[in-house]
Every structure is written in structure tokens, then in C-alpha cells.
Amino acid sequence: MPNTVTSTPREDGYRMPGEFEPHAGTWMLWPTRTDTWRLGAKPAQDAFVQVAAAIAEFEPVTIGTASCQFEHVRNLMPEAVRVVELSSNDAWMRDIGPTFVVNDKGGVRGIDWGFNAWGGLHGGLYFPWDQDQLVKQKVLEMECMDRYDLQHFILEGGAIHVDGEGTLLTTRQCLLHRNRNPHLTKRQIEKLLRDNLNIKKIIWLPGGMRNDETDGHIDEVAAFVKPGVVVMSWTDDPDDPQYAVLHEAYARLRRERDAKGRRLEIHRLPIPAPLAISDEEAGRIDRSRHSYSRQAGTSFAATYVNFYICNGGVVIPAFGDRRDADALQLLSRLFRDRKVVQVNTREIALGGGNIHCITQQQPRG
Numbered sequence: 001m002p003n004t005v006t007s008t009p010r011e012d013g014y015r016m017p018g019e020f021e022p023h024a025g026t027w028m029l030w031p032t033r034t035d036t037w038r039l040g041a042k043p044a045q046d047a048f049v050q051v052a053a054a055i056a057e058f059e060p061v062t063i064g065t066a067s068c069q070f071e072h073v074r075n076l077m078p079e080a081v082r083v084v085e086l087s088s089n090d091a092w093m094r095d096i097g098p099t100f101v102v103n104d105k106g107g108v109r110g111i112d113w114g115f116n117a118w119g120g121l122h123g124g125l126y127f128p129w130d131q132d133q134l135v136k137q138k139v140l141e142m143e144c145m146d147r148y149d150l151q152h153f154i155l156e157g158g159a160i161h162v163d164g165e166g167t168l169l170t171t172r173q174c175l176l177h178r179n180r181n182p183h184l185t186k187r188q189i190e191k192l193l194r195d196n197l198n199i200k201k202i203i204w205l206p207g208g209m210r211n212d213e214t215d216g217h218i219d220e221v222a223a224f225v226k227p228g229v230v231v232m233s234w235t236d237d238p239d240d241p242q243y244a245v246l247h248e249a250y251a252r253l254r255r256e257r258d259a260k261g262r263r264l265e266i267h268r269l270p271i272p273a274p275l276a277i278s279d280e281e282a283g284r285i286d287r288s289r290h291s292y293s294r295q296a297g298t299s300f301a302a303t304y305v306n307f308y309i310c311n312g313g314v315v316i317p318a319f320g321d322r323r324d325a326d327a328l329q330l331l332s333r334l335f336r337d338r339k340v341v342q343v344n345t346r347e348i349a350l351g352g353g354n355i356h357c358i359t360q361q362q363p364r365g
């Protein structure tokens with residue numbers, strides 16, 4: 001029977017592994033919210049099927065869905081994908097799913113962080129988020145895995161990246177935002193990250209991409225390729241709205257050392273040209289006064305860095321932009337020992353995230 005553990009992962013010898021370490025599988029959720037996804041979520045559903053199918057070529061995938069969509073999802077998904085009944089308010093498993101930690105004896109446990117839909121009643125993206133909040137615990141129950149109860153600390157998985165060797169990357173904009181944990185100081189937040197993820201060094205970037213809806217998640221800005229090597233979003237165009245934040249992030253990363261005292265090798269990956277919701281797309285999104293307004297002309301953050309690393313593969317976004325091919329080329333060079341697969345994810349980007357945001361890795365024990 002899974003237990004709720006009252007010590008910390010650090011005390012118990014657990015750490016959060018890098019995404020590039022071996023996985024038992026990937027968790028996803030099925031998109032249905034018609035105020036996030038246009039045309040009754042059908043185009044987004046097609047994109048989620050393509051992402052799940054691409055990952056399933058490399059490792060087991062489980063997708064959670066509401067009971068009323070079960071047969072539909074089962075019908076659309078490749079047979080290799082496990083479909084389970086699992087309610088949620090939207091489909092961002094990175095932020096809603098547990099963060100798994102491992103020890104060196106093959107043990108795997110899960111952290112059940114608090115979640116408030118990216119800002120609660122002060123800038124959050126929808127109301128309510130009661131079903132999202134139960135997803136971490138339900139996943140851990142299904143996996144019969146022990147759980148650390150961190151519900152008192154709001155943290156989304158997309159707000160952190162780790163190298164598995166004691167370094168964590170994040171942004172001040174998100175983790176120190178007053179709509180997440182206003183009762184905690186920076187020092188207290190650092191202690192929670194150290195104790196629960198077994199981190200020795202936290203690299204704080206000032207902010208995330210503009211128009212990213214999440215108050216600056218790191219997973220739109222940069223990712224670890226492996227310990228010591230980072231790939232980050234980039235633009236050389238001073239007129240691009242992302243120019244200032246990305247140049248500031250680069251300057252900060254260049255000055256930093258990781259937990260092992262290494263300087264970081266940084267690769268800059270050009271982002272696509274600025275993207276915005278078209279009139280036609282906006283006209284097919286249901287309006288709700290309790291959710292983020294997706295109007296025609298609203299810009300959305302788009303980057304190739306929001307990829308997902310799986311066993312032997314990397315699934316990366318495409319946007320129908322001329323830089324798609326360059327991204328495939330650079331990431332194939334950086335991940336020489338993996339097959340890099342590209343999926344057009346504009347429909348997912350319209351909902352405010354990308355492949356990394358809709359997936360959560362469960363490490364191999």
C-alpha cells in the first residue's frame with residue numbers, strides 16, 4: 001500500500017533525476033476544455049495523439065481521461081498507449097503530475113506539490129482546479145508509490161529543470177511570484193527545493209518568455225541536454241518581444257557554475273517568428289469569464305526548447321516556421337545518441353504550452 005511519508009526525500013536519500021535518465025514511462029492527460037482548445041478541442045486532440053504516438057515508439061505511455069471520453073481516446077490512441085480514467089480540469093501533466101524522485105537502490109517515490117492553476121484567483125488561468133489538484137495523488141495510488149505531501153507549497157513541474165547531479169534551473173519571476181507562495185521567503189523556497197529535490201545549487205534566471213501564461217516557466221527558456229550542457233531559446237532580432245529576456249538569461253547562465261563547479265556549455269536555439277492567435281482560431285474558442293482570455297492577436301510564446309526527452313528519443317515541436325528545420329538539425333546534433341522526432345504542435349502552443357508541458361516522466365526504479 002502506498003504511504004504518505006513525513007520525512008523529506010533528502011533525508012531518505014532520494015533525488016530528482018534528470019529527464020535524460022532512464023524512464024519507466026510517460027504520463028499525459030487528454031485535452032477537452034473548450035475555453036482552452038479551439039473547435040471543441042478536436043485539433044488539439046489530434047496533436048496530443050501524435051505526441052503520444054511519437055513517445056510510445058520509445059517507451060510506455062499512459063494517458064488519463066475523463067470517463068465520458070474513454071472510448072474515444074482508446075479508439076484514437078495507438079494500442080501501445082495505456083488509457084486510464086483520470087479526471088482533470090485541463091491537460092498539462094508537467095504541472096499537474098507528480099515529480100518523481102529516486103534513490104540508488106531502485107526506489108521511486110512521488111512528490112505531491114500544491115497547484116493553483118498558475119496563480120489561483122490572482123492571475124490564475126481558470127477556476128476551479130480541484131480535479132487537477134488530485135492528479136498527483138491518484139497517479140501515485142495507481143503506481144502504488146509512496147508520496148511526499150507538499151500540498152502547502154505551490155510548484156509546477158514546468159517551473160523547474162534539474163541536471164540530476166544537484167543543479168536546479170528556475171526563474172525568479174515564477175517561483176517568487178506573489179500568486180504562488182506569498183507566505184514564503186526566497187530562502188524558505190530554496191530550502192524546500194533543496195530538501196525535496198536533493199539540490200545543492202539553484203540557478204535563478206530573472207524571468208521567462210513573454211506571453212507564456214505561466215509567469216515565466218523555465219521550460220520555455222532552457223533545458224538540460226545532460227549535466228553541464230544547456231540548450232536555450234534564442235533570438236538575434238532586437239525587435240522580437242523575447243529579445244531582452246533571452247539575452248538577460250544568457251548573460252546569467254554564462255556567469256553561473258553548476259553544483260559540481262562546472263561552467264555551463266550553452267547552446268542557443270533560435271525561436272520561431274512571433275506567433276499570435278488568428279481571427280479564425282480565436283473565433284472557435286469558447287468564452288468563459290473564469291478563464292484566460294484567448295483573443296485574436298494574443299501572442300503566445302513558442303520555442304523548440306519545450307521538447308521532451310524519452311528513452312532513446314527526443315520529441316520536439318514544429319510550428320510550420322522556416323526555423324523548424326534548423327531546430328531539428330541542432331537538437332539532432334546535441335542528442336547524438338537519440339532519435340529526434342518533430343511533431344507540429346501549433347495547436348498545443350495555442351493552449352499556452354508545448355510537448356514538455358503535456359508530459360511527465362516516471363523514472364525507472
Ligand code: KQY
Pocket residue numbers: 092094095125157158159213214217219220351352353354356357358
Ligand atoms: O509547463 C508548462 N510550461 C505549462 C503550460 C501551461 C499552460 C496553461 N495554459
